[in-house]
Amino acid sequence: MSGPSLMDSLFQRSLEDLIKGLRQQLIGEQAFISKSLEEIRKEIKSTDLSTKSTALLKLSYLSNLHFHDMSFAAFPALEVLSSPRFSHKKIAYQAISLSFHDSTPVLLLITNHLRKDLNSTNEFEVSLSLQCLSRIANVDLARDLTPEVFTLLSSNKLYVRKRAVAVVLRVFEKYPDSVRVCFKRLVENLENSDPQILSAVVGVFAELACKDPRSYLPLAPEFYKILVDSKNNWVSIKVLKIFSKLAPLEPRLAKRVVEPICDLMRNTGAKSLLFECIRTVVTSLCENESAVRLAVGKVREFLVDEDPNLKYLGLQALRIVAEKHLWAVSENKEVVIKSLSNADPNIKIESLRLVMAMVSEHNVSEISRVLVNYALKSDPVFCNEILGSILSTCSRNLYEIIVDFDWYVSLLGEMSRIPHCQMGDEIENQLIDVGLRVKDVRPELVRVARDLLIDPALLGNSFLHGVLSAAAWASGEYVEFSRNPLELVEALLQPRTNLLPPSIRAIYIQSAFKVLVFCLHTCFMRGKNIAPSASLDNMPAGVSASASYESFEDFSVENGADAAVVHDQTCASAPITKESIVNILNLVELALGPLLGSHDVEVQERARNLLGFVDLTKPGILNSSIQEKEDSEGKGVETSKIIKLMHDAFSKELGPVSSSAQGKVSLPDGLVLKENLGDLEMICGDIEPPSSNSFSFGSPYEEEKDGLSFSNLQIKEANEQSNESTSLLAEHRKRHGLYYLPSGKSEIISNDYPPANDPTLQGDINDNTDDLVKLTAESLVPKRKPNHGKPRPVVVKLDEVDEKPVARKQPESRDDSLSGAVRDILFGSEDIPPTSSQSNLSNSSKRKGKEKLHTDPHMESKESAVGDGNSSSRRRKDRSQGKERRHRSPRKKDDKERKDTGQKEKKKGSGRHKSRQRAEEPLKVPAQTPVIPDFLL
Template identity: 85%
Template sequence: MSGPSLMDSLFQRSLEDLIKGLRQQLIGEQAFISKALEEIRKEIKSTDLSIKSTALLKLSYLSSLHFHDMSFATFHALEVLSSPRFSHKKIAYHAISLSFHDSTPVLLLITNHLRKDLTSTNEFEVSLSLRCLSKIANVDLARDLTPEIFTLMSSNKLYVRKKAVAVVLRVFEKYPDSVRVCFKRLVENLDNSDPQILSAVIGVFCELACKDPRSYLPLAPEFYKILVDSKNNWVLIKVLKIFAKLAPLEPRLAKRVVEPICDHMRRTGAKSLLFECVRTVVTSLSEYDSAVRLAVGKVPEFLVDEDPNLKYLGLQVLSIVAQKHLWAVSQNKEAVIKSLSDADPNIKIESLRLVMAMVSECNVTEISRVLVNHALKSDPEFCNEILGSILSTCSRNVYEIIVDFDWYVSLLGEMSRIPHCHKGEEIENQLIDIGIRVKDVRLELVRVSRDLLIDPALLGNFFLHRVLCAASWASGEYVKFSRNPLELMEALLQPRTRLLPPSIRAIYIQSAFKVLVFCLHTYLMQRGSTFSSTSPDNLPSVVSASVSDESFDNLSVENGVDATVTHGQICTPAFITNESIVNLLNMVELALGPLVGSHDVEVQERARNVLGFVDLTKLKFLNYSVQEENDSEGKGVEASNIIELMHDAFSKELGPISLSAQGNVSLPDGLIVKENLGDLEMICCDIELPSSNSFSFGSPCEEKDGVSFSNLQIKEDSEQSNESTSLLAEHRKRHGLYYLPLGKSEISNDYPPANDPILQGNINGNAVDLVKITEESLVPKRKPSHAKPRPVVVKLDEVDEKPVALKKFESKDDSLSGAVRDILFGSEDMVPTSSQSNLSDKSSSKRKGKEKQHTAPHVESKENLVDDGNPSSRRRKYRSHGKERRHRSPRKKTAEEREGQKEKEKSSHRHGRHKSGQRAEEPLNVSAQAPVIPDFLL
């Protein structure tokens, strides 16, 4: 390949030219970049390393800022890396860091380049290679370059040693066996006086301890010394993070470090160090009340700061401490409430969590009022955060903090009217759930549902259609609690319901069907003396119930309906006129007639059902209303029977069903559950299905030979029913294996009596100052003594209460942790006795220096942590606990073994008396399940 021409080298665009040209492109930026990439592809193939390195530099820029692929240049980067010039190496290493990954084909070719630069005398070249290795190291690179890293960790050039210590973390993760080579030297650097190297070492241990803190308990004395002696704030922050992981594992360690941490909190003026001290206390040292109170006393320094970052950190600390010490939040409630109006969204959300943490049965009403007022003034995102927090807190553990369900149902209605509310599905679920579970709230539920149905603003809000779905269902299901069912009917059939989705409109039609049946049934009950089919004894209890002696709160006559309401007791409409019934049926036909041609199957089917029922009622029931009684008594009785049957079908009360209900049904012995019913035809081959000739769709008024066709049809149906019953019984007898056993229903609809809910004021009334209201509401109060018990909330089984997944710490017993334990603890066959791990501070201090060591022979042969070059640096740091013993199968010792054991004990005892400050060279022998207790704690 011919060398580059002079013109190519002189007129090659530099990176500066590329950036300037890119900034001048107001339009057509992509075309300019495409052209530049074409130039780079040509230039990077040049044999001139200067041209190649410039092209590689431009390509790195486009890859970093514009995310263009540079994988095609990986081999060219290796070519530039071979250049002796430092500027070329710098460009090459940067490009390699951006483009190389574990699956890069030429990754193996970089090993020798890295080894050469790691052993270079130029510390900047060494630094570049270390930085690149920390980015691209894989298993092979970590294994091959571990000796060079080990050497650099003791380099006399502090700049290089710091980089080598930092890259060890990546090497340990990729190649855990390197721990056996480098870990000793990593620990030695804990004694380094240079703050940069110490910071790098502590940073490595901080990351390692976060993954498996139990393995690093033997290093607690070294960390403690740094905690006490170091003046570098960043080093102290990392040490505090380490102790936050170690303290929960060893109570005596927590007792030892709590006082130095409190001293740092009292003396330091750095907010970063103060915050880490406070967080360490509230997370890992919460059993020490004095330290917790000192930490909580420092929190206001963050909350009143103008820096939003510090304010957020203060709120975060309160969130942590609130889990065990709720009084800390009450002490700072003023600042917490003011933070709800902060401009920073993160601060607002954190303060909202703190407010919800203070909610209890005593103050839920006041706090909810304050938060709803905040939601009205907030942006849409925070508004829905507030509403979601109220809904989740109030529904927790099946509404355990709700005493007045009438108030809560009204609150749900008010929340639905907030302009930015997007919590329609959650509100729908709770309205239906409360209606099913709490019998005493159904009167207020129907009232709230009626107000929601007639609110025109809700029909046009897509996010609240689910709320209207719940309101329509409750209006139909509990229509007997309505003061004016005709008004409900008008709301359900109003023309604007065409704005609703078909699925919700179908529920509207079904609820209208229930209200229609209820109105007709009530009308028949009022004329019960005329229809002999219904005796006064069979009248519904809500109709025959006598009016209370208390004075009436309200008496309304609307649309021909009289309704009376007493204190907490509803009386159904006292009188429905003929005219109101006629108007009702006409309104149903007018509203549902066009829906017969709907394209939605649910809407069309339900509309046809209602209109068919209206046709029956008009033909038979209304004829009686306009004729003489003696002419149409039979038709009136038949009409009353049909309405009575429909009313009975809708009057069955729905109860809550457990999520595990199906699982509670035990399978009969011998029943084989199959995935499909392919053999059903063989089982039912002897069953003759009724012919299609037995079904007729003729007019119900059609008569033949003076006999009513409908009567003949009923007679034929009864005969077929008897025949089908006998066939079913015979089939059950023959194939009983495929039938579940008959039994009574397990769901009971009998609810114990409960108190009348207390009516609450309008939540959107005139509110006083927000902070003042909240301060009063958050003051601890005595639990109010309610005159009557709390309304009964039907609970099923433990499935109602959703289990909370507790996050437990699990030690990651991976190869890295195992290698570290082998170095620090020695062989895992050596396990301390139970008495060792339960030593008290007092007794252990008396025995310190006097106990004999029992070390296994095979431990002495293992590699210890003493560096031959610097024996004094490690000898004083590692000493086995005095009462370590081996757990081996018991057997009788020979005389020779006993003599050898005595000699070892004497030698160990003499060594302990010779230098009390020095530590034994053997590694500590403990297992991961029973961590060693460092001597400085005893």
């Protein structure tokens, strides 16, 4: 297709026309953009560079603001880039920066354009090319253009040098070998007097020090000089970031820089610099008590400030210092507590984290009570933040701060009833986890589970279905601790359980199965004559097989390896009688009968199992007391055997399976396992796959019988089920009216689900923030360790996986190209400098009696290193060589090597080709023993 005509070029729409057209489009904006893109595709093929550049400019606008692809304009952008006009170059570089990436096909074609512009005499063209290089540089571009960047690092034009310093970071990352060429010149710029260049250089070193701070320890004197002399707040902030990384590596450096940082905190009026000083002290200089106290005093100024941004920064700094100095939070606890009611959500979250940092085993109950009160009157987001913080703090390190587990289980139940609670999954996990680990808490756990199960308001909250699942499981697993097992069966089979998901309803049915078996087993053991098949293992010690139990309270059940639990006579609300058992069996048949046709396989299977058990045991239970003849007695014996077998099966305590259990199984001898199962086809080749006819996806209930289809029967059963559900719900409401909300004067019973919990039902909540602050302040006061009435229960470790393995620190790799290149320049062949202790041991004998105290920091910053031998004589040799270099490597060069290097540099010409060749050659620095700068001694 030929390019656009001259008439089209004359009447080409500009970028301003495109923007006006977009703003006038009330509807159909996408259609307008599509039409504009079609015009741009035609215009960009023009041979006129002005037309092409305008089209490229419009395309850049659409790509930047409307995210349209402009990869098709990669080559036209290079064509515009070749234009001698600066306006065209500017548009081309902008388009290239937006669209080029490592996989762009024509990326290599830009190398010569960049090299040409980097050597241009126009500083603005050089700036554009440097900016583009910082965005699109890859390994090839960084390698090919390193000589040009090296030259620009010493440019006389400060604007160009600043841009070159900034692009060095990208070049180092893409091509680490460029460090050997450019690093010395980059370090020389640390002594530049221009604040913009100094800011750029310090920014580059701040980024490099974040990745591998140990490599930049020899540059500590230069950074110290900048910290002391700089009047630019931005430069000081960057230097503080560097020292926050270097100070933990060298204790002597920390002692040296703490005083200048404290002076900055006392004298500066800039809040940004003050905060950076505080953060440096609390993170890296926390061993200095006086500096920490000064920093905490400055933090209080942030906390009482009306500006929410400064208040947030103060809370954040206080949270950092709280990790090692908790007294700092206690001194400011009033401000922290009041911040819980702040309108800014970020401030509330930071204050919540500080409150949780003060939690210990002495005040966990008081703080949790106060925070639950805050959660009741907070918005849903912050309410769940509070609940999540309580759960994570209390469960830390296997509940190490929990002494009274009965209180904690009741707290979990109380948290479940908070209206905005959405932490059901975590509460579910902790209810099960505590029940498995702490045996002494199981009676209270069953009581809390019973209260959760009979509360109908929880069934409608989908976030709490997991809590109900845990409550149902605990009720069935630890039913022997229940005060009234019959009530648990009614709660598990209540009419409203059809609101639950099938997976949770299956747990309800299985738990009801366990509770029913326990009730039947208890009832049979209470008979005047215990069945002959009863095992003595399940009876209390000292009780014979002919013993008679007059009441349910006198019976004890042994669960697995646990000791027998003897119920107190006041525990049970009602004894288990034959009449109650028969009523429960009828309830099971009535509630689970409709579930035999459930579409969920798990629910259907559980219901069939329980109903099958009822069918086996109900005749024996009904006939056992009517006749005492042989026939009826035989049925009784058979029923007792079935009940005993099921009870024995459920009484075995099951723990979790170790996640590493499979790995502990040794492989049998001669067994060869292949990961890809390549021999599976050979082994199973004779087995024919089942035919498709053997599978039937139809429902077995869809067959018509006696002229009635299954759909008609289903409608009829649904009507009957609705009537039965209404009567069951009325009976349930009558028995547990406490958990239902009043429905008006008439007290009309309806099938409408009760609303979620009203905060007014949770008790009287004091809305006065000052009272809550006072209550919280009292709970945070350090108290003497209370004398608990009973020792802390044993928290069982279920698996060795509970203890998280300590992550081993990976050794520093010598293959890290960037860090290795920097170390080669600063340290020589050694990668890691010796620690302070090693350096003290090696130099103590040499410096004994000769150590001189330095009082001038400027003189200290000029002394770069101390090697083995007499350092003063070496310095005299250096001064005898003439003018001393401004930057000196930590390694001292021999006189012979320095002369050889000087002769080689004199022989090289000053042409462009020779300068590039010199830049591309890596610096040949002889390997020396790594040393610690004399500044740190």
